[in-house]
Amino acid sequence: xxxxxxxxxxxxxxxxxxxxxxxxxxxxxxxxxxxxxxxxxxxxxxxxxxxxxxxxxxxxxxxxxxxxxxxxxxxxxxxxxxxxxxxxxxxxxxxxxxxxxxxxxxxxxxxxxxxxxxxxxxxxxxxxxxxxxxxxxxxxxxxxxxxxxxxxxxxxxxxxxxxxxxxxxxxxxxxxxxxxxxxxxxxxxxxxxxxxxxxxxxxxxxxxxxxxxxxxxxxxxxxxxxxxxxxxxxxxxxxxxxxxxxxxxxxxxxxxxxxxxxxxxxxxxxxxxxxxxxxxxxxxxxxxxxxxxxxxxxxxxxxxxxxxxxxxxxxxxxxxxxxxxxxxxxxxxxxxxxxxxxxxxxxxxxxxxxxxxxxxxxxxxxxxxxxxxxxxxxxxxxxxxxxxxxxxxxxxxxxxxxxxxxxxxxxxxxxxxxxxxxxxxxxxxxxxxxxxxxxxxxxxxxxxxxxxxxxxxxxxxxxxxxxxxxxxxxxxxxxxxxxxxxxxxx
Amino acid sequence: xxxxxxxxxxxxxxxxxxxxxxxxxxxxxxxxxxxxxxxxxxxxxxxxxxxxxxxxxxxxxxxxxxxxxxxxxxxxxxxxxxxxxxxxxxxxxxxxxxxxxxxxxxxxxxxxxxxxxxxxxxxxxxxxxxxxxxxxxxxxxxxxxxxxxxxxxxxxxxxxxxxxxxxxxxxxxxxxxxxxxxxxxxxxxxxxxxxxxxxxxxxxxxxxxxxxxxxxxxxxxxxxxxxxxxxxxxxxxxxxxxxxxxxxxxxxxxxxxxxxxxxxxxxxxxxxxxxxxxxxxxxxxxxxxxxxxxxxxxxxxxxxxxxxxxxxxxxxxxxxxxxxxxxxxxxxxxxxxxxxxxxxxxxxxxxxxxxxxxxxxxxxxxxxxxxxxxxxxxxxxxxxxxxxxxxxxxxxxxxxxxxxxxxxxxxxxxxxxxxxxxxxxxxxxxxxxxxxxxxxxxxxxxxxxxxxxxxxxxxxxxxxxxxxxxxxxxxxxxxxxxxxxxxxxx
Numbered sequence: 001x002x003x004x005x006x007x008x009x010x011x012x013x014x015x016x017x018x019x020x021x022x023x024x025x026x027x028x029x030x031x032x033x034x035x036x037x038x039x040x041x042x043x044x045x046x047x048x049x050x051x052x053x054x055x056x057x058x059x060x061x062x063x064x065x066x067x068x069x070x071x072x073x074x075x076x077x078x079x080x081x082x083x084x085x086x087x088x089x090x091x092x093x094x095x096x097x098x099x100x101x102x103x104x105x106x107x108x109x110x111x112x113x114x115x116x117x118x119x120x121x122x123x124x125x126x127x128x129x130x131x132x133x134x135x136x137x138x139x140x141x142x143x144x145x146x147x148x149x150x151x152x153x154x155x156x157x158x159x160x161x162x163x164x165x166x167x168x169x170x171x172x173x174x175x176x177x178x179x180x181x182x183x184x185x186x187x188x189x190x191x192x193x194x195x196x197x198x199x200x201x202x203x204x205x206x207x208x209x210x211x212x213x214x215x216x217x218x219x220x221x222x223x224x225x226x227x228x229x230x231x232x233x234x235x236x237x238x239x240x241x242x243x244x245x246x247x248x249x250x251x252x253x254x255x256x257x258x259x260x261x262x263x264x265x266x267x268x269x270x271x272x273x274x275x276x277x278x279x280x281x282x283x284x285x286x287x288x289x290x291x292x293x294x295x296x297x298x299x300x301x302x303x304x305x306x307x308x309x310x311x312x313x314x315x316x317x318x319x320x321x322x323x324x325x326x327x328x329x330x331x332x333x334x335x336x337x338x339x340x341x342x343x344x345x346x347x348x349x350x351x352x353x354x355x356x357x358x359x360x361x362x363x364x365x366x367x368x369x370x371x372x373x374x375x376x377x378x379x380x381x382x383x384x385x386x387x388x389x390x391x392x393x394x395x396x397x398x399x400x401x402x403x404x405x406x407x408x409x410x411x412x413x414x415x416x417x418x419x420x421x422x423x424x425x426x427x428x429x430x431x432x433x434x435x436x437x438x439x440x441x442x443x444x445x446x447x448x449x450x451x452x453x454x455x456x457x458x459x460x461x462x463x464x465x466x467x468x469x470x471x472x473x474x475x476x477x478x479x480x481x482x483x484x485x486x487x488x489x490x
Numbered sequence: 491x492x493x494x495x496x497x498x499x500x501x502x503x504x505x506x507x508x509x510x511x512x513x514x515x516x517x518x519x520x521x522x523x524x525x526x527x528x529x530x531x532x533x534x535x536x537x538x539x540x541x542x543x544x545x546x547x548x549x550x551x552x553x554x555x556x557x558x559x560x561x562x563x564x565x566x567x568x569x570x571x572x573x574x575x576x577x578x579x580x581x582x583x584x585x586x587x588x589x590x591x592x593x594x595x596x597x598x599x600x601x602x603x604x605x606x607x608x609x610x611x612x613x614x615x616x617x618x619x620x621x622x623x624x625x626x627x628x629x630x631x632x633x634x635x636x637x638x639x640x641x642x643x644x645x646x647x648x649x650x651x652x653x654x655x656x657x658x659x660x661x662x663x664x665x666x667x668x669x670x671x672x673x674x675x676x677x678x679x680x681x682x683x684x685x686x687x688x689x690x691x692x693x694x695x696x697x698x699x700x701x702x703x704x705x706x707x708x709x710x711x712x713x714x715x716x717x718x719x720x721x722x723x724x725x726x727x728x729x730x731x732x733x734x735x736x737x738x739x740x741x742x743x744x745x746x747x748x749x750x751x752x753x754x755x756x757x758x759x760x761x762x763x764x765x766x767x768x769x770x771x772x773x774x775x776x777x778x779x780x781x782x783x784x785x786x787x788x789x790x791x792x793x794x795x796x797x798x799x800x801x802x803x804x805x806x807x808x809x810x811x812x813x814x815x816x817x818x819x820x821x822x823x824x825x826x827x828x829x830x831x832x833x834x835x836x837x838x839x840x841x842x843x844x845x846x847x848x849x850x851x852x853x854x855x856x857x858x859x860x861x862x863x864x865x866x867x868x869x870x871x872x873x874x875x876x877x878x879x880x881x882x883x884x885x886x887x888x889x890x891x892x893x894x895x896x897x898x899x900x901x902x903x904x905x906x907x908x909x910x911x912x913x914x915x916x917x918x919x920x921x922x923x924x925x926x927x928x929x930x931x932x933x934x935x936x937x938x939x940x941x942x943x944x945x946x947x948x949x950x951x952x953x954x955x956x957x958x959x960x961x962x963x964x965x966x967x968x969x970x971x972x973x974x975x976x977x978x979x980x
Contacts, residue, residue, distance in 0.1 A: 010864075010867075011864070011865055012864075012865035015868055018868075019661075019665060022665045023664070023665050026664065026665050026667045031875055049665040059868060061504050061877075062872065063796055064791055064793070064794055064795040064796040065716065065795070065796045070829050077795040077796070078795040078796040078797070078798075079835075082682060085802050086768065086771045086772055086775055086804060086805060086807070087772075087807075088804065088805045088806040088807030089775055089778065089807045089809055090491040090807060090808050090809075091778075091780055091808055091809055091832070093808070093831075093832050093834050093838070094695075094745075094834050094838065095836035096692060096693050097691055097693055097835075097838050098691060098692065098694070099692040099693075100690065100691070101690070101691035101692075101693075101838050101839075101841070101842055102692075102838075104838070104841040104842045104844070104845045105837070105838055105841040107845075108840075108844055108845070110649070110844060127645055127646050128645065130641040130642065130644065130645040131641065133640070133641050133644050133645075134641040135636060135644075137643065138636070138640070138644065139632075139633065139636055139640075141628075143629065144630055146625060146628070150623070150625040150628070150629075150824075151620040151621065151625065152620065153525070153820035153823050154623050154625075154628065154822070154823040155617055155620040155623075155821070155822055155823055156822040156823065159600070171509070173961040174513070174516065174876040175509060175512045175513050176516070177514050177516045178544075185833065188847075189679060189847040189850075190847055190848055190849070192845075192846065192847055192848050193847040196845065196846050196847070200590065200591070201584050201587055201588060201590070201591035201593075202534035202586060202587070202588065203585075203587055203588035203589075203591075203595075204588070219845075222845055223845055226845055232506060237519070256586075265679070277803045278576065281575055281576045282577075285576055285577060285579055288579065288581075290581055301553070301554055304552070304554055305554040305555070305557075305567040305568040306553055306555045306567065307568070308568075313576050314578065315576060315578045315581045316578040317576070317578030317580060318580050318581055318583070319581055321581075322712070326805040331645070332645055332646040332848075333642075333643050333644040333646065333647060333852040333853060334644065334851065334852075335847065335848070335849070335850070336850075340582075342581070342583050344583050344584050344783050345583035345584075345587075345596075347591075348583070348584065348587050348591050348594070348595055349590070349591075351594040351598040352590075352591055353600065354593045354594070354598055354600060355594045355597075355598070355686065355709075355712055355713055355716055356682065356683060356686050356846075357678075357679040357680055357682055357683040357684075357686070357825065357847075358680055358682050358698065358822075358825070359825070359853045360679075360825070360851075361517055361679070361823070361824065361825045361850075361853070362823040362824075362825075363823060363824060363851070363854055363857070364851045364853055364854065367853070370573075371673060373500075373501055373504045374500075374502075375501055375502035375504075376507055378502075378508075378549060382552065385552075387576075391595060420498065452564075452747060459528065459802045469532070471598055480757060
C-alpha cells in the first residue's frame with residue numbers, strides 16, 4: 001500500500017494526498033476503524049512533507065471520512081459499502097429512449113460525419129479562425145467586469161439575461177432599423193438554444209409545418225424534425241428564395257412559421273437582396289405566416305451596401321422572431337445568443353428558458369458585454385473581415401480555376417456552395433477525396449427533401465491559403481475524373 | 491440635428507459617433523444620397539476630436555452605410571425602409587403557445603412569488619452568500635487557463651463537455667465510491683439542464699410516471715409536469731423517504747423512474763441515513779425502477795460521517811443517473827452541472843444536448859476546472875462550511891426559541907423546513923409577515939399533491955445573523971397570534 005502515489009506538479013500537495021487517501025478508502029484498501037499511519041510515517045512513505053500530511057488528515061476529518069482519538073491517531077470513520085450489498089442490475093437504456101431522443105442521435109452530424117485526421121485539409125468547418133482572436137482584450141473585458149461586480153456575476157442571474165447586455169443589444173438592433181416598440185429580448189445559450197426554445201413553445205396547427213429555404217441550416221432541419229414539424233423547402237435563386245414557388249406553397253396549406261436566413265445563407269452563402277426581402281415580407285404578411293429570422297453572420301459583410309434584416313422590415317408588426325448570435329463572427333466558445341421578438345412572446349420564452357437551464361452563463365454574458373462596450377468588437381471585426389475577405393476571394397478564385405461546377409454561390413461569409421451536374425454524387429466524391437486527405441461537407445444534409453446529392457459546402461475560415469488551393473485542386477481534379485468516367489460508362 | 495449626442499466616459503469616442511450616426515440613418519433623419527457634414531464640421535458640432543469623426547466615418551463606410559466620393563465627402567448609401575413598406579400585422583402570440591410553454595409560465599415561481607423589496611428580511615433564497623466568494627482565485631483560474639489555451643477556449647467545444655473537467659469530475663465521483671465501469675459523463679448548463687435533458691429523452695410507459703419524495707424540489711416538480719409525467723410523492727420521515735409507503739406505491743403501478751435527493755433534501759433539509767439508502771436501493775432494484783439522483787449540496791456536510799451517494803450503492807449496476815452541480819456551494823453564475831450515468835445513455839443525451847445548445851460555455855467549464863485543479867474548492871468549502879454552519883445553528887436556535895412548530899427539520903445545508911399544525915396556513919402567515927417586512931417560501935409549492943399548506947422553508951444563507959433573529963422572531967410571533975386567533979374562533 002501507498003506505493004502507487006504519484007505527485008503532479010502544480011496542484012496543492014495536501015489535496016493530492018487527501019484525494020489519494022480518499023480513493024484508498026473508497027476502494028476498500030482502508031477499512032472502517034483502521035488506524036491511519038502517523039503523519040510522520042506517511043510523509044516518509046509518500047515522499048511529501050509532514051505538513052502536507054497534517055493538512056490532508058484535517059481535510060479527511062472535515063469530510064467525515066476519519067475521526068481523531070487524542071493521543072492515538074486518525075481512524076477511518078466511513079467506508080463505501082462494496083457493490084455486493086445491492087445486487088447490481090443493468091437496464092437497456094437505449095430501449096428506454098423516446099422518439100425525439102433517437103432522432104437527435106440519428107440526425108447528429110458530429111456522430112456520423114467524416115472526421116478530420118491529422119494532416120487532412122478540412123473544409124467542413126465554418127467556425128472562426130481562432131488565431132484571429134484578440135485574447136488580451138477578452139482578458140481585459142473579464143477583469144474589467146469582475147472589478148465592477150464580480151460577486152454579482154458569480155451568483156444567480158436572471159432567466160431573461162444580463163441586463164447591461166440586453167440593453168446594449170436592444171440598441172444594437174435598433175440601429176439595424178428594428179422598431180423596438182412592443183418588443184423584448186431573451187438571452188440564450190447561443191443561436192441553437194434560441195431556435196430550440198422557440199420551436200418547443202410554438203403550438204402546432206394540426207401537424208406542425210414550417211417553410212424554409214432549400215437547402216438550409218442542418219441544425220435547423222434537425223430541430224424541426226425533433227420537434228415534429230413538417231418541413232417545406234423552397235428552392236433558392238441567386239438573390240434569395242424563389243418567390244413564385246413560395247407563393248405556390250403558401251396557397252397549398254397553412255404554415256406555423258417560416259424560417260429564413262437572409263444573410264450569408266447557410267449553406268449557399270447567398271445574401272437575399274433588399275428588394276427580395278421586401279417582397280418576401282409582403283408575401284408572408286399577406287398569408288399571415290410569422291418569421292423566424294436567423295441573423296447568421298450578417299455582421300460579416302465584405303462589400304456592398306447595408307441590408308436591413310427582416311425584423312426591421314416588419315416595422316411595428318410583431319411577426320418576426322429574430323435570432324442573433326456573434327458565435328460565427330466572434331467567439332463560439334462563449335455561448336451567447338439572443339431572441340428579439342414580441343414582448344408577450346418573450347415573456348413566455350423566458351419561463352421556458354428558466355425551466356430548462358435557469359439562465360445563460362453570466363460570465364459569458366458579462367464578458368461579451370464588456371468586450372462590446374470597450375469597443376473591441378469593431379476593431380476585431382475589421383481585422384476578421386479583412387482576413388476572411390482575402391480567404392473568400394482566394395477560395396472563389398480556386399473554385400473557378402479547378403472545380404467543374406454548374407453553379408457556385410456565396411457572396412461572402414465563411415463558406416461557398418458548389419452545385420455539380422446531377423450525375424455527380426458528392427458523397428462518392430468525398431470518399432475519393434478523403435483518401436487523398438481532403439474533406440468537405442456533402443450538400444445533401446442541408447436539403448429538406450433528401451436531394452442535393454450533387455452539391456457540397458466548402459468552409460474556408462480555418463484553412464490556410466496554401467491548403468485552400470491544394471485542397472480545391474484535389475477536389476476539382478477528382479470531380480473531373482469522376483465525371484469523365486461516368487460519361488464513359490454511358 | 492446633432493444636438494442630442496451624449497458622450498459616455500469609458501467607451502471609444504469614434505464608436506459612439508458611429509453608433510449615433512447609424513441611429514440617425516436608421517430613424518430616417520439622414521436619407522439616402524445625403525451628404526454627411528465634413529469631419530471638421532461634425533467634430534465641432536459634437537464636441538469631439540476630428541480624428542474620432544474620421545474613424546467613425548471609416549467605420550460607417552466599412553459597414554456599407556456610406557460611400558465616399560473623392561473630394562466631395564461621405565454620402566448615405568443605405569437607409570432602412572420605413573415601416574409603411576410592409577403593412578405591419580400583429581399576431582396574438584400567447585394564443586400560439588403550446589401546453590408545455592403555458593405550463594412553464596404557470597409554474598414559474600419567479601413570476602408568481604412575493605418579491606423582496608429593499609429592507610425586507612428574505613428567507614426565500616437558498617443561493618450562496620456572494621460575500622464569501624473568493625474572487626481573486628476565480629480571476630487567477632481564468633487567467634491561468636487562458637494562458638494555457640485561450641484560443642481553444644473561445645472556439646467551439648464538444649457537446650459532451652470540456653475534457654479536462656470531465657476527467658476531473660469522473661475521478662471526483664470515483665472517490666465518492668462510484669464504480670465508473672461502463673459509465674460516462676455529460677456536462678450540462680447546471681443541474682436544471684441535466685434534469686431537463688434526461689426527462690426529455692426518457693420514453694414513457696403509457697402515461698409517464700415518476701416517484702419522488704414529498705415534498706420535493708420545486709423545479710423538479712415543474713419539469714416533471716412540463717414533460718408530462720404523473721408524479722407520485724412519498725412522504726418523508728426524519729431519516730428519509732418512508733420505505734413502507736414507497737413499497738405500497740411500487741406495488742400499485744409501474745414507474746419510469748424515481749427522483750431522489752438523498753442529501754440536504756430540498757426543502758426539508760433531511761439527509762437520508764446510510765442504512766435507509768441501502769434499503770431504498772435494494773427496494774428500487776427489486777422493482778426495477780431506475781433512479782435520478784440529485785446530488786444537491788452533498789458537499790455541504792457540517793458534521794457527521796461521510797455518506798455514499800446512491801450512485802455508489804448501485805455498484806456495477808447502471809440504474810442510477812447522478813446529477814451533480816456545485817452551484818449552491820460554489821458559484822451559481824457559472825452554469826455547470828454534470829450527468830454521470832450509463833455510457834450508452836450518455837451517448838444519447840450527448841446528442842440531445844447538441845441539438846439544444848451545442849455545448850455548455852467552455853469558459854465556465856474551463857474556469858471551474860482550473861479553480862478545482864488549483865485546490866481552491868477545498869479552501870473555499872472550508873470557509874463556506876464554517877460560515878454556513880454557524881448560520882445554520884443560529885437559525886435552528888432561533889426557530890426553536892420563537893416558532894411554534896410541530897416539526898422542524900434540516901440537518902445542515904442552507905435551509906430549514908418548518909411544519910406547523912395543519913390549521914395554520916403559511917400563505918396567510920406569509921402575507922401577515924410580509925406586511926412586517928419578512929418573507930419566506932410557503933411550503934405548498936414543494937408538494938406533489940397540492941398539500942403542505944402548513945409548511946414553510948427558511949433559507950438563511952444570505953441573511954445576516956441579526957436579521958435571522960429578527961425575522962424569525964417576527965414569523966414566530968405572527969404564527970403564535972394566528973394560531974391563538976384560530977383557536978378563539980372555534
